[in-house]
Amino acid sequence: MQPDAPAPLTFGMLVFDEVEVLDAGGPFEVFSTAGRLARTADDEPLLRVVTVAAADRRVRARGGLTIVADHTLRDDPPFDVLVIPGGVTTAVEADADVVDWLDRRRRTSALTFSICTGAFLLAATGALDGRPAATHWEDQEELARRRPRIDVRTDVRWVDDGDIVTSAGISAGIDAALHIVGRLFGRQLALRTARQMEYTWRTDHASEVRT
Template sequence: MKPDTTTPLTFGMLLFDEVEVLDLGGPFEVFSTAGRLARTEDGRPLLRVLTVAATGRPVRARGGLRIVADHTLDEDPPFDVLVVPGGVTTAVETDPEVLDWLSRRRKSSALTFSICTGAFLLAAVGALDGRPATTHWEDQEELARRWPDVRLRTDVRWVDDGDLVTSAGISAGIDASLYIVGRIFGEGLARRTARQMDYAWTAEGGAQDGGSGRP
């Protein structure tokens, strides 16, 4: 499939207190860098990233980094790809406002991508029921115990199941982000992005259970 270079693709990333900094920052860097390198035919970034949080107050990430999201859940901005980073997700798993938003935006997004324990939030809204998925090695046993309907993959760093991509932690999230860029826009852009980031991309290590091309 020839990549679509006429329409920008927007990635919407969920922020929450105790989000893992690199689970958020790694994919953000990949997608925003790819957007700097690739332009639409009328000169716009081919990829753009926006962030969404429950409220307009600063989110406190793990380690104390404070981040202000671009939008709130109430603003509900349009985007094409839902990105759910990991971190300490306990409080978010019981927040009905966030879960309702996730459930709705998961269904309306062309592609959903989780990093690390972001898979727990997708599992909490039933998005992983009967689907192959993975998470950080340290959390795989808990994911399997709490959501036995998930077809847990413990042997790969990310899983592509068509409209759903899940990855393990931090570096696997960056590698999976580059994989997504390559899947949608071609491996050439993924490799240019990794080189621009001076990042040694581990392109192997994932499992493709279904789907390819632009979402």
């Protein structure tokens, strides 16, 4: 008897004004490339990504790149994995609608993944209290000062704590995204994805807390 094929998964990625381009684009590329490489029996991608804007669908990313999101928070689209990139997060952290949405959606998601300073947005929901987490090296002290209940890990590319994965800064999000692909769909797909992207996947300096 053949084992059941993995179920397709949708990744829902929050985007907002001043989001870091590679925080969003790196994991987006990993998940979308993996989806092209692995398909269901109906020839549908095994992974797909939808983007959700905090307010207006038209978002101006850090550096001036314009992103037009698939949805807004009001649409509240269905997805399985919540992805929270970083960037300049001050305004978004102060937006109660965004924080409430993140809190609700991370509770109903199979997995939540923050990249870089996206950890500050996840921390605003209280989800990281009493747990280990990673963020950009430049922001580790600030996260620890503002959220002393978080075990802020240094010198790691990512932390896998079961239902929450957090990564260090910017390009580390690519490594963590490949780790997530490997965790959910097998290491061979992660390796194929890295090769397709011509990316050298760094698996050193990672922390897996989950049992």
